[in-house]
Every structure is written in C-alpha cells, then in structure tokens.
Amino acid sequence: xxxxxxxxxxxxxxxxxxxxxxxxxxxxxxxxxxxxxxxxxxxxxxxxxxxxxxxxxxxxxxxxxxxxxxxxxxxxxxxxxxxxxxxxxxxxxxxx
Amino acid sequence: xxxxxxxxxxxxxxxxxxxxxxxxxxxxxxxxxxxxxxxxxxxxxxxxxxxxxxxxxxxxxxxxxxxxxxxxxxxxxxxxxxxxxxxxxxxxxxxx
Amino acid sequence: xxxxxxxxxxxxxxxxxxxxxxxxxxxxxxxxxxxxxxxxxxxxxxxxxxxxxxxxxxxxxxxxxxxxxxxxxxxxxxxxxxxxxxxxxxxxxxxx
Amino acid sequence: xxxxxxxxxxxxxxxxxxxxxxxxxxxxxxxxxxxxxxxxxxxxxxxxxxxxxxxxxxxxxxxxxxxxxxxxxxxxxxxxxxxxxxxxxxxxxxxx
Amino acid sequence: xxxxxxxxxxxxxxxxxxxxxxxxxxxxxxxxxxxxxxxxxxxxxxxxxxxxxxxxxxxxxxxxxxxxxxxxxxxxxxxxxxxxxxxxxxxxxxxx
Amino acid sequence: xxxxxxxxxxxxxxxxxxxxxxxxxxxxxxxxxxxxxxxxxxxxxxxxxxxxxxxxxxxxxxxxxxxxxxxxxxxxxxxxxxxxxxxxxxxxxxxx
Amino acid sequence: xxxxxxxxxxxxxxxxxxxxxxxxxxxxxxxxxxxxxxxxxxxxxxxxxxxxxxxxxxxxxxxxxxxxxxxxxxxxxxxxxxxxxxxxxxxxxxxx
Amino acid sequence: xxxxxxxxxxxxxxxxxxxxxxxxxxxxxxxxxxxxxxxxxxxxxxxxxxxxxxxxxxxxxxxxxxxxxxxxxxxxxxxxxxxxxxxxxxxxxxxx
Amino acid sequence: xxxxxxxxxxxxxxxxxxxxxxxxxxxxxxxxxxxxxxxxxxxxxxxxxxxxxxxxxxxxxxxxxxxxxxxxxxxxxxxxxxxxxxxxxxxxxxxx
Amino acid sequence: xxxxxxxxxxxxxxxxxxxxxxxxxxxxxxxxxxxxxxxxxxxxxxxxxxxxxxxxxxxxxxxxxxxxxxxxxxxxxxxxxxxxxxxxxxxxxxxx
Numbered sequence: 023x024x025x026x027x028x029x030x031x032x033x034x035x036x037x038x039x040x041x042x043x044x045x046x047x048x049x050x051x052x053x054x055x056x057x058x059x060x061x062x063x064x065x066x067x068x069x070x071x072x073x074x075x076x077x078x079x080x081x082x083x084x085x086x087x088x089x090x091x092x093x094x095x096x097x098x099x100x101x102x103x104x105x106x107x108x109x110x111x112x113x114x115x116x117x118x
Numbered sequence: 119x120x121x122x123x124x125x126x127x128x129x130x131x132x133x134x135x136x137x138x139x140x141x142x143x144x145x146x147x148x149x150x151x152x153x154x155x156x157x158x159x160x161x162x163x164x165x166x167x168x169x170x171x172x173x174x175x176x177x178x179x180x181x182x183x184x185x186x187x188x189x190x191x192x193x194x195x196x197x198x199x200x201x202x203x204x205x206x207x208x209x210x211x212x213x214x
Numbered sequence: 215x216x217x218x219x220x221x222x223x224x225x226x227x228x229x230x231x232x233x234x235x236x237x238x239x240x241x242x243x244x245x246x247x248x249x250x251x252x253x254x255x256x257x258x259x260x261x262x263x264x265x266x267x268x269x270x271x272x273x274x275x276x277x278x279x280x281x282x283x284x285x286x287x288x289x290x291x292x293x294x295x296x297x298x299x300x301x302x303x304x305x306x307x308x309x310x
Numbered sequence: 311x312x313x314x315x316x317x318x319x320x321x322x323x324x325x326x327x328x329x330x331x332x333x334x335x336x337x338x339x340x341x342x343x344x345x346x347x348x349x350x351x352x353x354x355x356x357x358x359x360x361x362x363x364x365x366x367x368x369x370x371x372x373x374x375x376x377x378x379x380x381x382x383x384x385x386x387x388x389x390x391x392x393x394x395x396x397x398x399x400x401x402x403x404x405x406x
Numbered sequence: 407x408x409x410x411x412x413x414x415x416x417x418x419x420x421x422x423x424x425x426x427x428x429x430x431x432x433x434x435x436x437x438x439x440x441x442x443x444x445x446x447x448x449x450x451x452x453x454x455x456x457x458x459x460x461x462x463x464x465x466x467x468x469x470x471x472x473x474x475x476x477x478x479x480x481x482x483x484x485x486x487x488x489x490x491x492x493x494x495x496x497x498x499x500x501x502x
Numbered sequence: 503x504x505x506x507x508x509x510x511x512x513x514x515x516x517x518x519x520x521x522x523x524x525x526x527x528x529x530x531x532x533x534x535x536x537x538x539x540x541x542x543x544x545x546x547x548x549x550x551x552x553x554x555x556x557x558x559x560x561x562x563x564x565x566x567x568x569x570x571x572x573x574x575x576x577x578x579x580x581x582x583x584x585x586x587x588x589x590x591x592x593x594x595x596x597x598x
Numbered sequence: 599x600x601x602x603x604x605x606x607x608x609x610x611x612x613x614x615x616x617x618x619x620x621x622x623x624x625x626x627x628x629x630x631x632x633x634x635x636x637x638x639x640x641x642x643x644x645x646x647x648x649x650x651x652x653x654x655x656x657x658x659x660x661x662x663x664x665x666x667x668x669x670x671x672x673x674x675x676x677x678x679x680x681x682x683x684x685x686x687x688x689x690x691x692x693x694x
Numbered sequence: 695x696x697x698x699x700x701x702x703x704x705x706x707x708x709x710x711x712x713x714x715x716x717x718x719x720x721x722x723x724x725x726x727x728x729x730x731x732x733x734x735x736x737x738x739x740x741x742x743x744x745x746x747x748x749x750x751x752x753x754x755x756x757x758x759x760x761x762x763x764x765x766x767x768x769x770x771x772x773x774x775x776x777x778x779x780x781x782x783x784x785x786x787x788x789x790x
Numbered sequence: 791x792x793x794x795x796x797x798x799x800x801x802x803x804x805x806x807x808x809x810x811x812x813x814x815x816x817x818x819x820x821x822x823x824x825x826x827x828x829x830x831x832x833x834x835x836x837x838x839x840x841x842x843x844x845x846x847x848x849x850x851x852x853x854x855x856x857x858x859x860x861x862x863x864x865x866x867x868x869x870x871x872x873x874x875x876x877x878x879x880x881x882x883x884x885x886x
Numbered sequence: 887x888x889x890x891x892x893x894x895x896x897x898x899x900x901x902x903x904x905x906x907x908x909x910x911x912x913x914x915x916x917x918x919x920x921x922x923x924x925x926x927x928x929x930x931x932x933x934x935x936x937x938x939x940x941x942x943x944x945x946x947x948x949x950x951x952x953x954x955x956x957x958x959x960x961x962x963x964x965x966x967x968x969x970x971x972x973x974x975x976x977x978x979x980x981x982x
Contacts, residue, residue: 023274023275024162024275025275025297026162026164026171027358034323035898035961035962049207050207053207054207054209057208057209058209064160064213065205065207065208065213066120066122066173066202066203066204066205066213067202067203067204067205067206067951068122068200068201068202068203069200069201069202069203069947069950069951069954069967070201070891070950070951070954070955070965070967071965074205075122075200075202077162082215083215083216083217083297083298083299083357084299084300086297086357086358087297087299087355087357087358090357090358091358097323098323101358101359103296103297103357103358104164104165104171104295105164105165105166105217105275105278105279105295105297106162106163106164106165106171106275107162107163107164107165107275107276107279108162108163108276109161109162109163109170110163111145111146111149111150111161112153112161113150113153113154117160117161117162119946119947120947121947121969123838130803131226131289131290163279165275165278165279165282165295166219166278166279166282166283166293166295167293178887179837179887179888179889179969179970179971180971180972182837182838182969183835183837183838183969183971186837186838187838193803194803197838197839199837199838199968199969200967201889201947201950201951201967201969202947203947203948203951204948216354218354218356218363227418227481227482241399242399245399246399246401249400249401250401256352256405257397257399257400257405258312258314258365258394258395258396258397258405259394259395259396259397259398259471260314260392260393260394260395261392261393261394261395261467261470261471261474261487262393262411262470262471262474262475262485262487263485266397267314267392267394269354296356296357296363297356297357297358298354298355298356298357298363299354299355299356299357300354300355301353301354301355301362302355303337303338303341303342303353304345304353305342305345305346309352309353309354311466311467312467313467313489315550322515370407371407371408371409371489371490371491371549372491372492374489374549374550375489375491375547375549375550378549378550379550385515389550389551391488391489391549391550392487393409393467393470393471393487393489394467395467395468395471396468408546410546410548410555419610419673419674433591434591437591438591438593441592441593442593448544448597449589449591449592449597450504450506450557450586450587450588450589450597451586451587451588451589451590451663452506452584452585452586452587453584453585453586453587453659453662453663453666453679454585454603454662454663454666454667454677454679455677458589459506459584459586461546488548488549488555489548489549489550490546490547490548490549490555491546491547491548491549492546492547493545493546493547493554494547495529495530495533495534495545496537496545497534497537497538501544501545501546503658503659504659505659505681507742514707562599563599563600563601563681563682563683563741564683564684566681566741566742567681567683567739567741567742570741570742571742577707578707581742581743583680583681583741583742584679585601585659585662585663585679585681586659587659587660587663588660600738602738602740602747611802611865611866625783626783629783630783630785633784633785634785640736640789641781641783641784641789642696642698642749642778642779642780642781642789643778643779643780643781643782643855644698644776644777644778644779645776645777645778645779645851645854645855645858645871646777646795646854646855646858646859646869646871647869650781651698651776651778653738680740680741680747681740681741681742682738682739682740682741682747683738683739683740683741684738684739685737685738685739685746686739687721687722687725687726687737688729688737689726689729689730693736693737693738695850695851696851697851697873699934706899754791755791755792755793755873755874755875755933756875756876758873758933758934759873759875759931759933759934762933762934763934769899770899773934773935775872775873775933775934776871777793777851777854777855777871777873778851779851779852779855780852792930794930794932794939817975818975821975822975822977825976825977826977832928832981833973833975833976833981834888834890834941834970834971834972834973834981835970835971835972835973835974836890836968836969836970836971837968837969837970837971838969842973843890843968843970845930872932872933872939873932873933873934874930874931874932874933874939875930875931875932875933876930876931877929877930877931877938878931879913879914879917879918879929880921880929881918881921881922885928885929885930
C-alpha cells in the first residue's frame with residue numbers, strides 16, 4: 023500500500039552541531055534499512071530545500087505511523103501524507 | 119533530469135460528455151506514449167481526487183514545458199512542479 | 215484500515231432541481247449500503263455546512279479510492295483525507 | 311451533543327524530558343477518565359503527526375471548554391472545533 | 407447555548423432581480439421570527455460587506471443546524487461557526 | 503459606534519508564572535472597568551481557545567485604539583477588528 | 599474618522615460593454631461628489647490592478663457602510679477596511 | 695513617485711526595555727526628518743495594531759529601498775509595498 | 791526603474807477560439823514593440839503554466855500602469871508586482 | 887537551463903554581529919564567483935525586503951541544488967524555485 027510523503031526538516035539553530043550530526047547519522051542508518059527492505063520505496067531530495075519527497079510501501083496505516091514516528095528526525099519534521107493508487111491509465115499492472 | 123509534478127484536473131461541468139470522453143482518450147494515448155518512452159517515469163492516482171502525482175525524466179526545462187503544454191487536458195489542469203535530485207542518503211547510485 | 219474524510223458538496227446553482235434530487239437519492243442509497251456493510255464506519259453532518267465528517271474502514275487505498283470515486287456526488291465534492299490509527303492512550307484494543 | 315475536535319501538540323524543544331513525560335502521563339490519565347465516562351467519545355491518532363482527531367459528547371459548550379482547558383497539554387495544543395449533528399441519511403437513530 | 411456565526415452572502419450575478427428580492431424578503435421574515443423568539447440573539451451588519459455577525463442562542467447543535475439550513479439564503483451563504491461561553495472575567499452571571 | 507474584535511492571547515512559555523498571573527489580574531481589572539462603563543459592550547470566551555470575541559462601543563477610532571493598546575495583555579495579543587452597523591432587518595432601533 | 603479601504607473590482611466577462619460603461623460612469627459621478635465633499639479623502643490606483651486604495655473621512659461606521667454600499671460598483675467589489683488613527687510620531691496635529 | 699507601504703513591527707519579547715526605547719526614539723527622529731522633507735508623505739496608525747499605513751513620495755525605487763532599510767526598526771518590520779498612481783477619476787491633477 | 795512582474799493568464803473556457811487567437815496575436819505584437827524599445831526588459835515562460843515572469847524598465851509607476859493596463863490580455867491576467875533595485879553585492883554597476 | 891529563485895533571508899536576532907558579518911562576507915564572495923562564471927545569471931534586491939530575485943543558469947537540477955545548499959546563508963533562507971523557458975513571443979533566440 024503506497025503513501026506519498028513530503029518531509030521538511032527544521033532543526034533549531036540552537037542545537038549543538040554534534041547533536042545534529044548524530045541525529046542525521048541515526049536517521050541515515052534507519053532510512054537505509056527501510057530502503058533495503060523495500061518499505062521506503064522512493065526518496066528524492068527537493069532542490070533548494072532541506073526536504074524530501076518519498077513513497078512508502080507498507081502493509082497498513084499503523085505501520086506507516088510506526089515507521090514515521092520512529093525516525094530520529096521525526097520531532098523536527100513537518101510531514102504531509104497522501105494515499106496513492108495505481109493510475110488507471112498506466113501500462114503497468116503494478117506501479118511501485 | 120527529474121521533476122515532481124502534481125496535476126489536478128477540473129473539467130467544466132458544462133462540457134458535453136462526448137467532448138470530455140474524447141479529451142480523456144487523447145490524454146491517455148499521449149500519456150502511454152510518454153510512459154513507454156521513459157519520459158513520464160512515474161504516475162500514481164491520489165486517492166479521493168481527480169489528480170495524479172508524477173515524476174518526469176526529461177532532458178531540459180524546455181522539454182518539460184513542451185510535454186506538459188501538449189497534453190490534451192493541459193488547459194483544465196492546475197500544475198505544481200518541484201525539481202528533484204538523487205537523495206544523498208540513498209543506497210542507489212541513481213533513483214529514477 | 216481507517217481513513218478520516220471530510221466531504222464538502224458544491225452543486226452548481228444552474229443544475230435542474232430534478233437532477234440534484236436524483237443525485238442525492240442515488241448518493242443516499244449507495245451510502246446506506248456502505249454504512250450497512252461497515253465500510254462507511256461513521257458519518258456526521260457538520261453544523262451549518264453542506265458537508266460531512268466520515269470515517270471509512272476499508273481493506274486498502276485502492277478500495278478507498280474506488281468507493282469515493284463511485285459516489286454519485288463525487289464530481290461535486292471537495293474531499294480531504296487523513297489516514298488514522300488507534301490512539302496509544304486509548305482504553306480499547308480497537309477503536310473503529 | 312457532539313463536537314469534532316482536532317488537537318495538534320507542540321511541545322517546546324527546550325522542555326526538560328521529565329517535564330514532558332509528566333505532562334503526557336497526566337494527559338493520559340485525564341483522557342482515560344473522560345473516555346471511560348463517555349464524554350471523550352472517540353479518539354484516533356492522525357498518521358505521521360503528533361495530533362489526534364476526537365469526538366466529544368458533552369452537555370454544553372461550557373462543558374466542552376472546561377474539559378479542553380483542563381487538559382495538561384492544553385497550553386501546547388492548537389485546537390480546531392466543529393459542531394456535529396446526526397447525518398440525515400444515516401440508518402441509525404443516533405450516531406455517537 | 408451560544409454560537410458565534412459569520413454569514414457572507416453571494417448571490418449569482420445571473421439571478422433574476424425578482425428572485426433575489428423574494429429570497430431576501432423570505433429571509434427577513436424568517437430572521438425576524440427567530441429574533442423575536444430570542445434564538446437569533448444578536449445580529450450586526452459588517453461595514454462594507456454583504457455579511458453579518460450573529461450570535462445564536464439555541465438548545466442544541468441540531469437546532470443550530472436546522473435553523474441555519476432552513477434559511478432561504480442558506481444555499482448562497484458561506485458560514486463560519488464558533489461555540490461561545492461566558493467569559494470568566496465578566497461582571498455578569500450570564501452574557502447573552 | 504460598534505467594533506467587533508477578536509483577541510487571541512499568546513504568552514511566551516518562558517514567562518515566569520508570577521508575571522503572567524499579574525498581567526492577567528491587571529487585564530481583568532481594566533476589563534471590568536471598561537465593561538462597567540459600557541465601552542466593552544460584549545465579551546465571550548471562544549470554546550477551546552485562549553481567545554475572546556468582543557464588541558466595543560466607543561466614540562471614535564482613536565478611543566478604540568487607545569483602549570486596546572492600554573490593555574496589559576496587548577503586547578501578547580493578535581487582534582482582528584471589523585466595524586459593525588445596525589442590521590437593516592433588525593426589529594430593534596438600536597442593537598448594542 | 600478615518601478608514602483605510604482597498605477596493606478590487608471584478609466585472610463578469612459576460613457583462614455587456616454598454617452596461618459596464620454605464621456602471622463606471624455612474625461610479626465616477628458618485629465618487630467625484632464624495633471627493634468634492636471631503637468624505638472620500640484620498641484615492642490612488644494600485645499599479646497593475648483594477649483596484650484602488652482609498653481613505654474615507656466619515657462621521658460614523660453607519661455613514662461608512664451607507665456610502666460604500668451605495669456605490670454602483672459595490673456588488674462587484676471585494677472590499678477590505680482598516681480603521682485609522684493619527685500616528686503618535688507625526689509632526690502634524692491632524693493627518694487627513 | 696508614490697508607494698503604499700504597510701509596516702508591522704515585531705520586537706522580540708526578550709529585548710531589554712532601554713534598547714527598545716532607544717530604537718523607537720531613533721525611529722521617530724528619522725521619521726520626522728523624512729516627514730518634514732515630504733518623502734514620507736502620509737502616515738497613519740492602524741487601530742489595534744503596532745503597525746502603520748504610509749505613503750512614500752520618492753524619486754526612485756532605489757531611494758525607496760535606501761529609506762526603508764535605513765530605518766532603525768527595519769530589522770523588526772514586516773513590510774508590504776504597492777506602487778500607486780493618480781486615479782483617473784480624481785478631480786485633482788495630482789494626488790499626493 | 792525596474793519592476794518584477796508575474797502574469798498568469800486565465801481565458802474563460804467559453805471564449806470563441808477566433809477571439810482568443812486575435813487577443814494573443816494583439817498581445818504578441820504589443821509585447822514585441824515593448825521588448826524592442828527596452829521597456830519590457832526580460833520575459834520568461836514559467837514551465838508548466840500559462841504564465842510569465844517579466845522585468846519592466848520604465849520611467850515611472852504611471853508608465854508601469856499605463857503599459858500593463860493597455861495589454862490586450864490585461865482583463866484576463868492576475869498580476870503580481872515587486873519593485874527591484876540593483877543588488878549591493880553585484881559585480882556590475884547596473885543590472886538590467 | 888534557467889531557474890527563477892526568490893531567496894528571503896532570516897537571521898536569528900540572537901546571532902552575534904561578528905558571526906552575521908562573517909556569513910554575509912562569505913556569501914558575497916561565493917555569490918561573486920558564481921556571478922562571474924555566469925551561473926548566477928541575474929540578481930536583484932526586492933525593495934523593502936532582505937530578499938533577492940535571481941535567475942540561475944545551470945547544467946542540471948543537481949547543480950542547482952549543490953549551488954544553493956553550499957551558500958553560507960542557505961540555513962537561514964526561505965527559497966522558492968520555478969523552472970523557466972524562453973518565451974515563445976520573444977524577439978530573441980535565447981533569453982538569459
């Protein structure tokens with residue numbers, strides 16, 4: 023089941039550099055595990071922004087929320103979610 | 119070069135059904151040619167909306183505009199565009 | 215799987231009364247079938263608006279979109295969707 | 311009498327962890343009392359957000375405000391309220 | 407029970423003058439009955455707008471919706487509602 | 503002369519409790535003097551918000567501004583103002 | 599008493615040219631009377647818009663509304679109003 | 695050449711009172727020089743706000759920016775600018 | 791004197807094709823005269839939109855408004871204007 | 887390939903003056919290198935704002951993002967991007 027997600031990251035300017043570096047390293051590690059598993063199906067950087075566009079492929083809304091809220095940067099993100107379907111005009115049986 | 123595009127379609131309620139059917143058939147045909155060529159890289163329906171999320175893979179901004187403005191439904195679309203890059207945390211060399 | 219949905223209905227003021235009456239009757243019939251099946255889990259009228267707040271309980275995003283887009287009033291609705299989870303503080307195992 | 315309420319929680323990033331833990335524990339305890347009494351009729355987590363959608367069933371607007379403003383997290387919440395009615399198409403006499 | 411209501415009226419410019427005159431006369435008659443009964447507790451014109459600020463004093467949300475949706479101009483109004491309470495600093499026991 | 507005023511209060515979370523308590527006590531005292539004089543004609547709490555809806559009855563715009571800007575909580579308020587008139591449909595000669 | 603007013607005019611594209619010409623001529627005549635009387639104290643065209651910024655000098659909110667709602671173009675205007683005072687830093691006793 | 699300018703001032707609540715008093719005194723002095731020279735052609739306080747509506751009469755956009763950015767309160771202002779022309783319906787040859 | 795201008799064009803879907811073709815041809819002719827004269831200093835198409843970003847180089851705000859309001863498509867445009875200056879960091883004495 | 891970029895700069899009021907001076911000097915140096923290379927094709931100050939309008943001429947979206955995110959002021963900027971094309975009505979073969 024696919025969800026389109028935009029994440030904008032806002033770290034407070036008062037956060038010590040070592041804390042933000044640790045958060046980003048932890049985020050990257052967790053992301054790569056999810057990417058390898060196929061659950062974090064797509065990710066792109068939005069040019070000119072500390073933000074990404076992602077597509078999640080998860081089994082349920084519960085898994086969607088559990089995954090997002092476990093991200094180390096979750097407390098510093100603004101998140102927008104849209105549920106996605108296969109488009110009826112597509113040539114493919116399955117667009118993930 | 120990747121661009122994230124959201125297209126919302128608004129056909130006037132006064133349009134005759136045969137005109138809208140023809141427009142949609144023409145749109146589908148042009149879309150499928152672009153999908154087959156790899157230029158219309160991704161498309162998903164946004165649940166509950168007459169709208170899609172797409173990713174275009176084109177050689178230039180000129181090609182992006184020429185492709186969009188040639189779509190039969192272009193005069194009835196609201197379009198939002200964001201340029202995309204490979205995300206630096208990705209496990210893949212190339213995310214299209 | 216639960217989705218929170220707000221539907222605002224806007225019928226054009228030029229629609230003939232018999233057409234809008236038929237649309238509303240068809241909408242009511244389809245709604246009641248979905249309510250009886252448990253898929254349209256909750257519905258409330260928003261006071262002072264031609265709008266409702268609903269909770270859908272469906273098996274997938276595809277079923278969500280198929281159900282919404284089959285509604286007779288769908289072409290005249292503005293729809294906003296938010297995926298819902300059980301709240302971790304709830305006393306109940308399952309809140310539908 | 312039913313009210314639809316969305317609550318978004320924003321704790322300042324400078325709040326000491328023990329203070330936020332205490333606030334959340336107090337909030338949970340008060341919530342569960344209200345849920346058990348039937349006044350906090352529904353609650354769901356909005357996926358991807360530190361926010362909930364709730365339905366309150368209270369005797370008056372005064373009770374609505376007294377309940378909300380007594381919540382431990384009230385000073386940190388953005389709240390949106392919509393009064394709700396039974397929907398005229400519903401199969402049920404009473405939808406709470 | 408008090409509700410603060412703003413009503414903005416938008417009649418289509420294509421409506422025949424006799425129809426809008428009849429609608430306004432019907433609206434005025436129904437309004438005056440509600441004002442006399444005490445349910446439409448306050449009304450003011452907003453300077454420079456075809457709009458009013460009102461305070462309703464009704465027994466329930468159901469009565470609020472039934473009253474608003476029965477107004478002849480209801481299909482042409484944009485309505486915003488906020489539930490009101492007595493203010494704790496007021497010198498009066500009851501502010502209606 | 504009547505003005506409709508909405509005041510939303512935002513005290514910084516870093517303000518010492520004794521300072522906010524003093525500000526609120528001073529605000530209440532000044533409010534009650536204005537209410538007794540008839541200048542602060544109406545006040546209601548908006549349910550679920552640290553905000554009020556008020557109607558001022560003042561002799562001039564200068565008096566309106568002087569009164570508002572002298573309030574102890576003025577530096578912490580977001581204020582929205584709309585000039586009001588008697589509504590032409592009202593049964594009363596004077597609606598204050 | 600001074601009010602700052604922005605008026606944006608939107609004539610429907612279906613209005614016959616002679617009707618819009620008549621409306622504009624009537625508007626101009628009424629405007630010039632009000633300008634000569636001193637009530638329409640200032641007027642400027644906003645560059646690039648069919649809109650003006652004006653300052654009215656009227657005796658009351660009632661006169662403000664009566665003047666605006668009598669304008670021939672009133673049904674086609676979007677109006678925004680802000681009450682104005684003399685600025686405390688001004689070198690002049692009276693800024694109109 | 696005329697420009698319509700709205701300035702909203704937001705001083706941080708943490709600024710020491712003597713610093714804000716100095717800033718305001720410097721601002722007033724610079725303002726009065728510009729008012730005396732005719733460049734700051736009009737100024738009014740917006741009732742209920744720490745904000746003003748002004749009209750500048752300057753020789754160029756460069757002078758407009760140089761004047762605004764030299765104001766002591768400039769770093770704390772939100773500024774909105776609209777270029778103004780003489781209105782074609784005005785009775786006067788020159789409206790400044 | 792430079793002004794940054796965004797123009798979005800919205801032709802009504804009911805306009806006969808020959809009328810819109812004539813309007814566009816007239817617009818193009820007038821544009822090219824202004825481009826040749828140096829007054830319409832820059833123009834770019836915004837990809838995916840029937841809209842342009844332009845920079846005008848005119849002698850006064852009056853000339854800016856006279857030029858814009860004489861465009862054949864002016865009644866169908868939404869226009870946003872920002873006055874521009876040379877940037878202080880630029881290597882050039884004059885950036886037009 | 888052209889991109890239209892608006893950059894609004896917001897430095898925290900708590901930043902020490904020497905730090906902001908250093909950031910601005912570094913920004914200016916990097917900007918001038920990019921301007922000299924032709925990649926930062928245009929820049930203008932927006933009158934009355936700590937903001938600029940720029941046009942970038944880069945080989946790819948990746949270069950666009952790499953350039954923007956390397957700017958010393960990038961963490962303090964709000965950035966809006968629109969891809970640009972040559973306008974079909976232009977007299978020139980190439981508008982950069």
